[in-house]
Amino acid sequence: MKEYKFGTIGKKTVIIDGGNLSINGRALKIEDIKCAYISPASLYKNGTVYFSTNGKNIDNAVLNKQAFMYATGQKSQVDELITELDIEMIQAEESQNLNKNKISKRQEKKQYQKDRLKQLKRDKVPYCPKCKSTSITYVNKKLSIGRAITGGILAGEAGAKLGGFTSKKGKVKCLNCGKTWKI
Numbered sequence: 001m002k003e004y005k006f007g008t009i010g011k012k013t014v015i016i017d018g019g020n021l022s023i024n025g026r027a028l029k030i031e032d033i034k035c036a037y038i039s040p041a042s043l044y045k046n047g048t049v050y051f052s053t054n055g056k057n058i059d060n061a062v063l064n065k066q067a068f069m070y071a072t073g074q075k076s077q078v079d080e081l082i083t084e085l086d087i088e089m090i091q092a093e094e095s096q097n098l099n100k101n102k103i104s105k106r107q108e109k110k111q112y113q114k115d116r117l118k119q120l121k122r123d124k125v126p127y128c129p130k131c132k133s134t135s136i137t138y139v140n141k142k143l144s145i146g147r148a149i150t151g152g153i154l155a156g157e158a159g160a161k162l163g164g165f166t167s168k169k170g171k172v173k174c175l176n177c178g179k180t181w182k183i
Contacts, residue, residue, distance in 0.1 A: 004077055012068040016084060021051065026065045036082055037092035041072040049078055057092055133176035140170045
């Protein structure tokens with residue numbers, strides 16, 4: 001009987017006892033195991049070992065009872081276990097990432113736009129709500145007749161001129177698509 005412990009926090013015990021392989025109490029006959037799919041561990045991610053009884057890999061091997069996770073420093077123990085079981089070892093990382101790498105150009109562009117908008121919001125940079133361009137300008141309404149009359153009544157001719165040329169109403173215009181909106 002040989003015992004291994006894999007993982008960091010929730011360690012799984014793997015025991016080889018005669019013709020059986022036990023992972024946390026779940027027994028498998030070694031003769032039923034066709035191969036072991038192994039995804040390598042890195043500094044940022046634990047590796048996984050999945051013992052396949054049908055020769056096929058599964059997408060989420062970590063949740064399976066025929067699998068366990070291992071840390072970077074436990075790679076030699078994994079190799080020792082696979083050698084002792086005398087089963088085929090298949091690097092699973094490539095096969096699992098094939099689907100992840102098949103991102104279309106459109107999806108890639110959409111993700112870029114999403115990340116860009118997050119960055120603009122985080123940096124509090126104004127942008128066009130239609131085309132998301134940052135090429136915008138403030139357009140001020142030049143003359144205000146109501147303010148001119150009020151300024152003329154309160155401060156005479158100088159007040160009329162000042163009131164006429166100052167306005168609260170302003171709009172922002174996109175230089176890319178031409179959309180205008182109030183702020």
